[in-house]
Amino acid sequence: MLDIEHVTKVFFPGTVNEKVALENINLHVEKGDVICVIGSNGSGKSTLFNMIAGTFPVTNGTIRIDGRDITNAPEYKRAFFIGRIFQDPTKGTSANMSIEDNMNLAYTKGMKGLRFGLTAERRKEFRKLLEPIGLADRMADNVGLLSGGQRQALTLLMATLSQPSLMLLDEHTAALDPRNAEIVMDLTKHYIEEGKLTAMMVTHNMQFAIDYGNRLIMMDEGHIILDIKGEEKAKLTVPSLVEKFREIRKKDYTSDEGLLTE
Amino acid sequence: MIEGILVEGLIFAIMALGILISYRILDMADLTCDGSVATGAAVATMCIVNGLGITVGLIMSFLAGVLCGLVTATIHNKLKLPVLLAGILTMTMLYSVNLRILGNKANVSLVRVDTLYRLFPEWFSFIPSDFAALFGTLIFVVAVTVLMDVFFRTDMGMAIGAMGGNEQVIISQGMNPASLKLIGLGLSNGFIALSGGLLAQYQGFADANLGQGMVVQGLAAVMIGEFLFSSNRISLITLRCILGSIIYKGLMFLGRKYGYLIGITPNDFKLLTGILVIISLTIAKTRSMASDKGARKKAIERTMKKEEENHA
Numbered sequence: 001m002l003d004i005e006h007v008t009k010v011f012f013p014g015t016v017n018e019k020v021a022l023e024n025i026n027l028h029v030e031k032g033d034v035i036c037v038i039g040s041n042g043s044g045k046s047t048l049f050n051m052i053a054g055t056f057p058v059t060n061g062t063i064r065i066d067g068r069d070i071t072n073a074p075e076y077k078r079a080f081f082i083g084r085i086f087q088d089p090t091k092g093t094s095a096n097m098s099i100e101d102n103m104n105l106a107y108t109k110g111m112k113g114l115r116f117g118l119t120a121e122r123r124k125e126f127r128k129l130l131e132p133i134g135l136a137d138r139m140a141d142n143v144g145l146l147s148g149g150q151r152q153a154l155t156l157l158m159a160t161l162s163q164p165s166l167m168l169l170d171e172h173t174a175a176l177d178p179r180n181a182e183i184v185m186d187l188t189k190h191y192i193e194e195g196k197l198t199a200m201m202v203t204h205n206m207q208f209a210i211d212y213g214n215r216l217i218m219m220d221e222g223h224i225i226l227d228i229k230g231e232e233k234a235k236l237t238v239p240s241l242v243e244k245f246r247e248i249r250k251k252d253y254t255s256d257e258g259l260l261t262e
Numbered sequence: 263m264i265e266g267i268l269v270e271g272l273i274f275a276i277m278a279l280g281i282l283i284s285y286r287i288l289d290m291a292d293l294t295c296d297g298s299v300a301t302g303a304a305v306a307t308m309c310i311v312n313g314l315g316i317t318v319g320l321i322m323s324f325l326a327g328v329l330c331g332l333v334t335a336t337i338h339n340k341l342k343l344p345v346l347l348a349g350i351l352t353m354t355m356l357y358s359v360n361l362r363i364l365g366n367k368a369n370v371s372l373v374r375v376d377t378l379y380r381l382f383p384e385w386f387s388f389i390p391s392d393f394a395a396l397f398g399t400l401i402f403v404v405a406v407t408v409l410m411d412v413f414f415r416t417d418m419g420m421a422i423g424a425m426g427g428n429e430q431v432i433i434s435q436g437m438n439p440a441s442l443k444l445i446g447l448g449l450s451n452g453f454i455a456l457s458g459g460l461l462a463q464y465q466g467f468a469d470a471n472l473g474q475g476m477v478v479q480g481l482a483a484v485m486i487g488e489f490l491f492s493s494n495r496i497s498l499i500t501l502r503c504i505l506g507s508i509i510y511k512g513l514m515f516l517g518r519k520y521g522y523l524i525g526i527t528p529n530d531f532k533l534l535t536g537i538l539v540i541i542s543l544t545i546a547k548t549r550s551m552a553s554d555k556g557a558r559k560k561a562i563e564r565t566m567k568k569e570e571e572n573h574a
Contacts, residue, residue, distance in 0.1 A: 074438070075433050076432070076433045076436055076437055076438050076439070077436070079433060079434050079435060079436040080436045083434075084434060086430075090428070091428065091430050091431075092430075092431065092434065093428065093431060094423070094424035094425075094427035094428045094431050095427050095428065096423070096426070096427040096494065097420070097423060097424055097427060097494070098494065101420055101423075101424070102424070102431075104417065104420065105417075105420060105421060105424055105431065105435055106435055108417075109435055109436035110435075110436045110437065111418075111421075111436075111437050111438070111441065112416075112417035112418040112420070112421045112437065113416070113417060113418060114413070114416045114417070114418055115416060115417055116415060116416055116417070117416075117417040142494050159434070
């Protein structure tokens with residue numbers, strides 16, 4: 001489904017600020033995979049998502065989705081296959097428009113024509129879809145009046161409306177209070193299950209990453225250092241994950257030391 | 263007298279609608295207006311003077327305006343320049359272009375040819391000639407406004423509105439923001455040039471300096487309109503913009519007529535318009551701060567109440 005081959009991203013190449021954010025990343029995502037991505041700050045999780053979504057061009061490597069090479073496709077063209085949700089709840093919706101107008105915008109992807117898409121029939125459909133997130137009676141209200149949790153729930157609904165091939169969830173509950181975060185996470189699980197979506201989710205919660213999804217990826221310093229799936233993942237616990245991380249890093253440190261002394 | 267203000271206000275309103283599109287709907291500070299309004303006037307005048315007729319003249323002025331907007335949007339899209347700078351570039355270039363259109367003259371008069379404002383009294387002979395001009399302009403403005411309302415209710419219009427609020431949404435929905443900006447700025451400047459085309463006919467000449475300070479005046483009209491009432495419906499947003507334009511022209515009229523009492527001359531109008539915009543912005547800011555405060559207060563009250571209920 002998603003094939004990432006030898007992707008490298010270097011920020012500010014050739015300057016003193018040069019930073020290798022991703023180094024030779026190879027990742028193959030199967031259809032139906034639900035992958036939790038963990039890693040400390042600056043490990044390259046967000047950069048990886050930005051590369052997949054096309055926010056910045058890659059320095060090297062190729063990205064394919066459903067066999068199509070999208071390495072150089074602009075972000076808006078990739079959006080046909082990718083639904084992305086940001087940490088900032090204000091990014092996914094337009095605040096100065098009503099809920100139904102926002103929904104109508106997300107109903108079909110791509111350039112809009114001179115038609116009146118928002119028909120009574122479509123309103124009815126939206127009402128049904130908005131029922132589970134408790135916004136059915138506020139369809140004419142401006143999105144700016146909603147709380148962060150409600151906006152994120154709406155963003156989620158809008159992103160899943162077009163059944164994208166891949167969902168990218170970039171810590172999408174991190175900016176919410178615990179109760180709303182839980183609600184939005186439950187909705188996320190519901191939509192992913194219902195639509196049999198393929199998803200990649202960045203999270204800081206190790207326990208959650210272990211419990212949810214069929215695959216876990218750990219990133220560190222621009223590398224994927226752990227990729228655990230299936231049964232092996234089912235057996236995973238927090239201490240064993242931490243132990244694994246230590247093991248891998250220690251190996252690296254010793255080799256680094258080796259380099260220094262020689 | 264009152265009908266004069268209304269006609270001026272209505273013609274001005276079409277330009278203010280153009281500015282409403284760029285500043286409020288697209289959230290882009292486009293200064294092309296100062297040039298495109300004069301382009302519209304010049305194109306309409308030359309078409310009429312050369313016998314192409316009023317209809318062709320107005321259509322051509324609209325299209326010329328669209329072209330101006332496309333130039334600004336293209337500079338902005340391709341060179342990634344801030345739209346402010348792109349607009350200034352186009353506006354500056356347009357000054358020379360406008361002189362060319364006017365046949366290298368600073369102004370061309372429309373005497374001894376049929377213009378809308380000479381024909382209105384003939385068409386609407388059943389009402390006094392002063393009011394015929396008002397009636398004709400009103401029909402024109404209503405038609406333009408309805409078209410604009412309808413456009414911004416379509417899927418494409420709504421996408422343009424959404425982009426003004428949040429560009430990322432548009433990208434996430436698989437639309438190219440660059441094309442929407444082309445359409446938006448094109449339409450905005452089309453309206454502005456159309457207003458210029460009408461204005462030339464109303465005042466009886468086209469002037470290369472017609473556009474000076476128009477952006478700020480239009481902005482003042484938009485902001486006065488926003489004080490009247492708040493709404494998120496496009497039909498009411500355009501309506502308040504038109505009302506704001508008329509009020510602005512009314513204020514300027516009062517300034518011209520009674521300004522001498524406090525020592526104001528027409529030379530001071532640009533300064534006063536600028537101050538008007540600053541005051542409007544200040545009031546709008548304090549107003550939104552006050553409503554934020556109010557909302558916060560209400561939220562605190564709500565939670566207090568809930569807690570009390572829980573205790574009880």
